[in-house]
Amino acid sequence: MSVLTLERVSKRFDRTKAVDDLSFSVAPGTVFGFLGGNGAGKTTSLRMVLDIIRPTSGRIEVLGRAPGRANAPEIGFLPEERGLYRQMTALDTIGYFGRLKGMTSADAKQEGAALLDRFGLAANSKTTVDKLSKGMAQKVQLATALVNRPRLLILDEPFSGLDPVNQGLLEDEIRRMSAAGSTVVFSTHVMQHAERLCDRLLLLAKGRKRFEGTLDEARAELPARIAVVAKDDPSRLDAVESAEDRGEDGSGWRRWDVRLAPGIPPGDVLEHCVAQQFALRRFEQVHASLHDVFVHIVGAAETAQ
Amino acid sequence: MKNTLLVAAREFRQIASMRSFWLTLVIMPLSIVIGAIAPQFIEKDEPDRVMVIDRAGGGEARAIAQRLGINDDRDALGDLSRYVQRHHLERADRGAPWAQHDRWYSDADVAQFNASGGVSAAKAKIARVKDNGTPEFKPSKPAYEVVPVPASLQAVPDGALDTALKPVLKPEGKDAKPVDYVILVPAAFGESPVVRLWANRQPSPSFVATVQDVLTRDLRTRFLAGEGVSPAAAQGASAIAPALAISTPPPGGGAKEAMLVRSILPLAAAYLLMISLMLSGSWMLQGTVEERSNKLLETVLACVSPEELMYGKLLGTAGVGLFMIAVWISCGIFAAYATQGAISDFIRPALDPLSSPGTIIAMLYFFVVGYVAIAILFLAIGAMSDSMRDAQGYLMPVILVIILPISVLMQAVLGGNSGGVLLEVLTWVPIWTPFGVLARLGLGIPTWEVIGTGILLAAFTAAEIVLLGRLFRASLLAQGQRPNLSEMISRIRAVEG
Numbered sequence: 001m002s003v004l005t006l007e008r009v010s011k012r013f014d015r016t017k018a019v020d021d022l023s024f025s026v027a028p029g030t031v032f033g034f035l036g037g038n039g040a041g042k043t044t045s046l047r048m049v050l051d052i053i054r055p056t057s058g059r060i061e062v063l064g065r066a067p068g069r070a071n072a073p074e075i076g077f078l079p080e081e082r083g084l085y086r087q088m089t090a091l092d093t094i095g096y097f098g099r100l101k102g103m104t105s106a107d108a109k110q111e112g113a114a115l116l117d118r119f120g121l122a123a124n125s126k127t128t129v130d131k132l133s134k135g136m137a138q139k140v141q142l143a144t145a146l147v148n149r150p151r152l153l154i155l156d157e158p159f160s161g162l163d164p165v166n167q168g169l170l171e172d173e174i175r176r177m178s179a180a181g182s183t184v185v186f187s188t189h190v191m192q193h194a195e196r197l198c199d200r201l202l203l204l205a206k207g208r209k210r211f212e213g214t215l216d217e218a219r220a221e222l223p224a225r226i227a228v229v230a231k232d233d234p235s236r237l238d239a240v241e242s243a244e245d246r247g248e249d250g251s252g253w254r255r256w257d258v259r260l261a262p263g264i265p266p267g268d269v270l271e272h273c274v275a276q277q278f279a280l281r282r283f284e285q286v287h288a289s290l291h292d293v294f295v296h297i298v299g300a301a302e303t304a305q
Numbered sequence: 306m307k308n309t310l311l312v313a314a315r316e317f318r319q320i321a322s323m324r325s326f327w328l329t330l331v332i333m334p335l336s337i338v339i340g341a342i343a344p345q346f347i348e349k350d351e352p353d354r355v356m357v358i359d360r361a362g363g364g365e366a367r368a369i370a371q372r373l374g375i376n377d378d379r380d381a382l383g384d385l386s387r388y389v390q391r392h393h394l395e396r397a398d399r400g401a402p403w404a405q406h407d408r409w410y411s412d413a414d415v416a417q418f419n420a421s422g423g424v425s426a427a428k429a430k431i432a433r434v435k436d437n438g439t440p441e442f443k444p445s446k447p448a449y450e451v452v453p454v455p456a457s458l459q460a461v462p463d464g465a466l467d468t469a470l471k472p473v474l475k476p477e478g479k480d481a482k483p484v485d486y487v488i489l490v491p492a493a494f495g496e497s498p499v500v501r502l503w504a505n506r507q508p509s510p511s512f513v514a515t516v517q518d519v520l521t522r523d524l525r526t527r528f529l530a531g532e533g534v535s536p537a538a539a540q541g542a543s544a545i546a547p548a549l550a551i552s553t554p555p556p557g558g559g560a561k562e563a564m565l566v567r568s569i570l571p572l573a574a575a576y577l578l579m580i581s582l583m584l585s586g587s588w589m590l591q592g593t594v595e596e597r598s599n600k601l602l603e604t605v606l607a608c609v610s611p612e613e614l615m616y617g618k619l620l621g622t623a624g625v626g627l628f629m630i631a632v633w634i635s636c637g638i639f640a641a642y643a644t645q646g647a648i649s650d651f652i653r654p655a656l657d658p659l660s661s662p663g664t665i666i667a668m669l670y671f672f673v674v675g676y677v678a679i680a681i682l683f684l685a686i687g688a689m690s691d692s693m694r695d696a697q698g699y700l701m702p703v704i705l706v707i708i709l710p711i712s713v714l715m716q717a718v719l720g721g722n723s724g725g726v727l728l729e730v731l732t733w734v735p736i737w738t739p740f741g742v743l744a745r746l747g748l749g750i751p752t753w754e755v756i757g758t759g760i761l762l763a764a765f766t767a768a769e770i771v772l773l774g775r776l777f778r779a780s781l782l783a784q785g786q787r788p789n790l791s792e793m794i795s796r797i798r799a800v801e802g
Contacts, residue, residue, distance in 0.1 A: 050607045069308070069610055077607040081600035085315075087322055099311055100608035144604065 001064065003028050003152050003183040004049060009058030011044050011207075018044040020207040022058070026185055026200070031178050033198035034187040037298060041207035042187035043080060046156050049185075050077060063152060073102035076150030080157040080187075082141045084129040090116060090140045091125040097144040108147060115143040119169065138166050142173065153177050155186035159193050171197060191290040201290075205298040215290065222288040222296050224266050226258040229282035238272050239264040253281050308609040312617025313624060320588045320625045329584055330629055333577075334636035352450040353485040353512070356473070358458065358466070361494040365523060369488065370451040372519045377447040378415045381424055386410075388442045389431070397430040409549035449512070452484060463491060466501075474505040488516060495527050572718060574668050575743035577633060578675055579711055581626040583704065586683035589622040593687025594696055602781050611778040618684055623676050630672070664746055667755055671762070675739020678766040679707060685773040688780040689788055711740045718744045732758055735765035772797050 002025035011019040019041040026032045036042050047053045048060060051067035060067050063074055084093055091112050098108025116125050119139040129137055138161070145153065153174075159167050174184050174197055188194055194201060201218055203211040211218060223241065228234050234256050235243040246255040260269060266285045273280055320326055355373065359366035385403040389395055395404040401421065402414040410418075418427075424444050431442065461469045466489060473484045486508065489501040500520055502508065522543040529539035596602050605614060682703055690696035714731050732741030732750075738758045742750060779796035780788070788796065 047603075051610075052603065052606045069608065069613075072608045075607070077604065079600070079603035079607075081603060083596075083598075083600035083604075085319065085601065086595070087319060096311070096315060097604070097608065100308060100605070141604075 001028070002026055002061075003030075003063060004032075004185060005059075005061040006045070006049075007059040007061075009045070009048065009055045009060060011041075011048060011053070012056045018207050019048070019055070022204075022207070022209055024202050024209065024212055026183055028183055029178065029181055030183055030199045031174060031197050032183070032185045033194040033201040034185060034204065035189065035191070035194055035201055035294060036187070036204035037189055039206075040204040040298075042204060043156055044207075045204075046154055046185070046187060049154065050075070071152075072100065073148060074151040075101075076145040076148060076153040078142060078145040078153075078155045078158050080160060082138070082161075084137055084140060084144075086130040087128055089126050089128050090121060090132065090136075090143075093129060093140055094143045094147050098147040101148040103148055111147050111149070112143060115146060116140075119143065135163055135166055138162055139169070142166075142170060146173065146177070149180075149182075150177075151182055153182055153184045153186075155184065157188055158186050159188060159190055167193075191294055195290045203294065203297050210297045211293075218290060218293045219288045221293055223262050224260045224264065225286040225288070226260065226266050226269065227282065227284045227286050228256040228258050228280065229253050230256060230278065230280050232278065234258050234278070237269060237276065237278060239269055249281075308613040309617040309620060312609060312614055313621035316589065316592060316618050316621025317624050317628075319592055320585065320622070321628075323588065326584075326588070326625070330632055333580070333629075333633050334640075337637070338640065351482075352447045353509075354482065355449050355451050355486045355488070355512075356454055356484045357451065357488045357490065358454050359490045360463075360492040361490045365490040365494065365520060368519045368523065369516060372515055373449040373451060374447075375412055375415050376515060377449065378419055378423070379410050380448070381444045382410050382415060382418050384444055385424065385427055385442060392435065392439045394431050394435055394439070397434045398427075401427065401430070403427055407550055409551050411546070463489060463501075466503075470503050474503060486512065490520075494520075495524070498524055572715065572744050574630075574672060575711070575715065575740045577630050578626075578672055578739060578743065579708065581629045582676060582679050583708075585622045585625040585629070586680050587700070588625070589618055589680065590683045590687040590690075590696055590700070591693065593618065593684060594690050594693055597688070597781075598691055606781065611781055612774060614781075615681075615684060615774055615777050619677055619680055622680050622683075623673065626676055626680075627673070667746060667759075668743060670759060671739040671742045674759075674762055674766055675743075678735065678739070678762060678769060681766075681769050681773050685776050685780070688777045689793070707736065710737055714741055714744055733761065735762050738762045738765075 004026040006025070007023050009019060009022045010017065022041070022045060034042050034045070044053070048055050049062055049067055051069065051071075062071050065071060085096075088096065091109060094112030094115065095105065095108040098112060099105060103111070113122070113125060116122050116139075119142070121136055121139055124132060124136060129140065132140065145155070155170075155174075158170055162170060171193070174186070177184055184197075186197075195215065198215065200214055201211070202209060203218075211221065228243075229249055231253055233243060233245075234240055235258075239261055240258055241261045242259045244257040244259075246257055249255050258269070260266065266283075270283055272278070273283070355369075357366035357369050382403055386406050389397070389403055390406050398404055402410060402418050408414075421427075422429075424442075428442055458466075458469060458473070466487075470487050473487060476483055483505055485505055487503040489503075491497070491499060491501075494500060498520075500516075502513070502516070525543045526536075526539045529542055530536055534542070596605065609617070683700075686696055686699040686703065689699065710731050714728060714737065717725055717728055728741065728745065731737045732745065732754065734741075738761065742755060742758055746755075775797050776793060
């Protein structure tokens with residue numbers, strides 16, 4: 001059973017289609033990356049999941065139920081645009097959101113205090129938000145999302161605006177939640193975070209799904225590349241689409257950047273080398289970065305439109 | 306419901322944590338107390354000093370002094386009569402003139418009052434029957450004090466008095482007491498009617514009338530005597546005066562005065578509704594704008610529905626408003642029962658409407674529903690504004706539309722006009738209904754009108770909650786320019802499925 005399912009969901013604002021026929025599902029315990037550029041429809045999709053806005057068409061199921069505030073006790077949410085009540089103390093703020101998520105006052109305060117302690121803010125629990133530094137306030141915001149130990153944690157561009165220390169803290173919390181069995185869905189356009197954290201990815205462009213799968217499956221979307229050191233030009237080998245000479249390595253051999261034809265695994269090329277007695281000093285597969293995949297898929301989609 | 310209460314409690318706490326809230330809470334009763342007490346300090350404490358230079362034998366000076374004394378005693382008797390009537394103390398001595406409130410007290414009544422011991426004797430009689438809760442009678446101070454003519458002025462010729470009296474009317478030195486009025490009765494008075502009056506300011510009409518009355522009587526007596534009428538008959542003819550029987554409403558009990566006193570509480574409720582609405586409404590607006598400008602709304606809306614947020618805010622703000630009113634009324638009740646004198650005299654009769662359950666229910670209903678009907682306007686403004694500057698653009702016209710007719714309405718009610726066309730119209734316009742009905746409750750408003758306007762107000766508020774609720778929901782996460790009227794209408798018409 002999936003934790004989150006969207007079936008053919010669309011959302012239209014006046015003449016703009018923000019989300020177009022989007023379908024995907026998220027399995028329990030997964031860290032699911034929701035990737036896309038600005039205006040791709042990520043925030044709109046997440047708002048629909050939280051019932052902050054309603055879809056124009058399609059079906060959404062969250063934790064086996066329709067979207068709604070009844071799910072709030074099991075959901076943690078950190079929006080892209082974050083803020084806090086300036087006159088409330090750190091602990092009261094976390095306690096307030098805990099209570100809005102159905103916790104008792106005592107439980108919310110206890111969990112809030114534990115989170116502040118873990119984030120190094122125990123001494124500031126009674127400090128009003130307007131007196132906290134930006135970094136401290138960011139930790140308090142994260143604590144409001146985690147206070148109810150959610151089964152589903154939804155983070156909208158969680159790394160934007162965070163300093164490197166808090167980025168690390170957030171990554172640790174995402175891993176901690178995942179290890180504890182929670183499902184994490186987060187949107188981002190910073191590919192490094194998704195690469196480090198996500199089990200599965202969904203690439204969105206102009207409101208439409210362009211890709212869904214694992215990181216390896218995403219990389220497979222790009223033609224494989226091999227770094228080769230050889231005396232001869234590898235382009236004469238079968239299955240090689242092109243080979244770019246990168247110069248001599250200093251000992252009479254040359255470095256080559258080899259691009260394979262689509263769908264050809266690098267092992268096949270190695271076999272050809274052996275069969276054709278093609279002399280090699282180095283043969284190394286170069287993995288495509290998620291950034292490259294993103295630019296390849298989303299860039300092509302946006303160019304097409 | 307739980308979320309609504311949580312939002313309301315947070316809203317209440319947020320407003321209650323503001324310094325301006327507590328300042329306002331204290332300033333209002335303080336200003337009422339100062340308003341009640343201040344006139345006592347401002348009022349002139351000293352009687353006007355009168356000097357009569359009588360060069361016609363001294364009879365006129367004595368007559369003027371006697372008349373001024375009788376007038377002061379009549380005032381004391383009148384005050385005492387009102388006091389006895391207000392506190393129902395006639396049983397202290399039913400035969401005494403101060404226990405009879407049906408006439409203008411004649412000189413004979415005053416003489417009888419003085420002969421029986423005056424104020425102190427009356428107070429002794431009253432003390433035997435009055436309960437401990439009834440305040441003591443405090444007679445007003447005499448209006449005039451007749452001062453002797455100094456020897457230095459006795460010899461000054463009439464023509465030189467203008468100069469000689471200057472230091473008397475406006476003496477130098479801080480502690481020197483001026484004489485307010487100097488009257489010269491020339492030696493030829495009788496043959497000539499001329500009398501001179503010097504005053505150190507515009508003379509009081511009542512003082513001039515008193516002096517004129519005394520001297521006219523004397524001139525008339527002299528004239529009649531000159532016509533051959535016996536001196537006794539001539540004097541008797543001059544003293545003839547009608548016995549004036551009068552009916553006035555009892556203090557705090559009858560007709561217009563009673564209605565005005567009974568109007569104090571409803572009028573105060575209308576006024577407090579306006580003040581607390583403006584204050585707590587703008588605090589709520591600040592809170593909503595803060596939620597928008599601090600990017601808080603999305604986090605909140607993930608946990609509570611827009612409706613819960615709206616109802617919670619309304620409830621929290623109404624709670625603040627009612628708390629303010631409760632504190633102010635408690636201060637009033639405390640002042641009425643824990644103090645004596647001006648404050649309690651002012652407040653106690655005004656609390657009479659609280660003895661009528663119908664009035665209490667009507668006051669509470671129109672107060673609470675009126676509060677919601679207007680507070681929701683502030684809420685919608687807050688939801689559409691990214692900053693207080695944005696909000697001011699909507700706020701000022703709304704406040705003017707609410708306040709301007711109310712000030713007209715209150716003036717009309719204070720003038721005792723409870724049934725004018727303008728008042729009727731304002732009472733039936735829902736946005737002003739709470740103020741109109743509350744203000745008119747004391748003066749008397751037909752029951753059917755209270756029920757009719759109550760139903761109309763409830764329907765209007767329900768429609769507001771639906772329509773402005775849509776505007777609130779649609780505006781919460783909307784971005785971009787401040788919406789114009791057509792954008793607002795399209796937000797109201799757009800219903801999310």
